[in-house]
Amino acid sequence: MIRQRLIPLVAVATVALAACNSGASTAPSQAAGSAPATAQPSTAASTGTLTVWLMNGSLNDNSVVQLDTDFQVSHPGWKVNYQVQQWNGIVDKLTTALSSNTPPDVVEMGNTQAITFEAAGALADLSSDRADLGGGTSNDSSSDAQLYVASLNSASVYQDKMFALPFYAGDRVLIYRKDLFAAAGIDPASITSKDKLIAAAKTLNQKNASVQDFSGFYQAGQNWYSLLQMIWDRGGSLATQGSDGKWTANLESAQSMQGIQDYVDYYKAGSTGPKDNDEMNPPEYDLFHQGKVGMFVGNGWEIGSAIGTDGKLTADQVGVMAIPSATDGKTVPVFLGGSVLGIAAKSQNQAAALDWLKQLTADSGQQLLISNGWIPSLKSAAANIPDTADTKILKIQAAEAAAGSGFTPNDPRWAGVEANNPIKSMLTQILSGQATIADAAKAADDAINAALNAAQ
């Protein structure tokens, strides 16, 4: 598959190279794209082809057309070749593509994946363009002079250098069936804590006992994203890094184990999710769509799929609220997912790629992200999401994120942990009764420690 895709890529890059040369001849003083100069649009060659990899589901077609039209206006003579990639297996594809001599110019990657490529030198250093890219003057996520949404900034910075542009963020919310809540006499606003959520789940189970495999609160056995939020909610953490750079996994700490216990309690409140599989197998929004689920913790983009297009469910049957904490009245710190955009270090079109990126942190770019249902990359835009019918869910997500969010350990070796995720195994062992929480957490900690401290 990779080979097949690389052929057109090579062709595109060859064309781009040729175009570059012709551009350089008209402006001999500027070696087109050779260095990531502090670019004004004019430093880009006058013609060329830019290859941009976007992930499936990031931007809708209209948005891509709009970005493209804007780029054509400022860069007549340039052509942008947009290629949509699937999330599944993207790290392998990026590894292959970025180490080739003719990589795509701009690549999108998940915020937990970025560090791998930043540390490897696969992405161009954007530090000197930070201000131009809307990021302010500081790399430090906690600084006020740093203008990106904090956890996206963390994903973009490696060893105090900026290697990627934050693209967008998203987080999970509690998606529920308004009509089933009404029929069971539950007021969604009353669900303000873990105990109340469990009580509501049990009521829904009773009222819908006739529906086969119904879950009042559906939770797959291995939804480790959801688990992380419960662990953070109890003050626990996944792993911490000492000043000597050594990682220590913390799942066996008392706080983390309390979070794991919360997960088990939710599961045992009548979830029919598989103990040995995750939230995508089967997709939880599918089960929701089939009417087998009262509520579940899902991403914003899952709502569309949960409603579906066959008329089984309508939009007014589906509601969204923030995920309650174990502490009454609070919400859980959310796992802030999202993605960043990098320029391939070996790209021949650095200046044009940089110009393409700048469009996204302009005001119009930020509004574009909001219209796609994402928390935009700039703190200022995220705090001022307009109040419309379309942005209701997004506002809940942004509020959750503002109240607190967390992230996986920012280390290139983390990808190795996720590839063969010991947290998923831990959950299966606990839920199937093969191990106690303490034993399973210790085993998972050992696996995480080994992977995060492996020699590089």
Add this chain to the structure above:
Amino acid sequence: MIGSSTTAEARRDAPGLAEAPSRRRLRAGRLLGRSLPYLALLPALVTFLLLLGYPVLLVVEMSLQHIGLKELISGTTTWVGLSNFQSILGDKLFMAATIRTFVFMAANVALTVVLGTLVALLLDRIGRIPRLLLSIAMVLAWAMPALTGSVVFQWLFDSKLGVVNWALSSLGIFGSWLNHSWFDTGFSTFGIITLLIVWQAIPFVAFSLYGGILAISSDLIEAAKVDGANERQVFRHVTLPGIRPLLMMLAFLSIIWDFKVFTQVFTIRQGGPDGQTITLSIFTYFTGLSQGRFGIAAAVSVVMILLLLIVLVPYIRRMLRTLEDG
């Protein structure tokens, strides 16, 4: 083959020795005759060296270098001697994966060959119509791509929506299997992977052996029966010796396939639960692509080739002997 063709050539040439003028042409002809098999082998050899030999050389080179994603991208590598090998030999996970791979391979090869033989014998005994139906069923199993088969099996054994749990529960003999997790232990997961692999491997073995059985002269079998041999004795003393060279070759191929199988094992559970189905080929993938330690992954690949050779060399010698005897 080579020997027999040259002797045939020589025999045919013998009368011509009397005529002196054609002797030179004859010698040239003989030279051509002798080298023809090698010339015929040449294209295959060149292709083999280009497509397989070169990558193998590269892997050996990489196994002696420190290569991470960083080195891969910048194109700079450092030679580290045998330290990659030292580090994997000291790795408990690698050792566990090696043992797992051998046990898994042995179970799969044994099941494939034994069941394949039984199906071949069955094909020989049943009537035309059942044979046709059985053959069609096997061709379909054989034709199914490994990836498709793996995904189908995943859903068959799904704890919630799987038809297996539903069928077992509906039968009622074994109690309730609703929500039974087939993939929560390594043993059970391996069981399903084995079922899948053996199911897809039986057709090739069965068809090949069925062909072998058909080639055994029915006179031999009849003669044995006249001498008072029962079915089991006929199989042991007539059928089995007749198909032995084929059996050896099929077992040989199965060992290679099952030793390095990746698709099914990876698709079913990505080495899970808890890394309990990580075989050597999965281990290589995790070390190389997921963790970006390409040098170490190359070292694992080299060890895999060596292990496979150690298993196969005595086997090849025995197989060659059997073929010569046959």
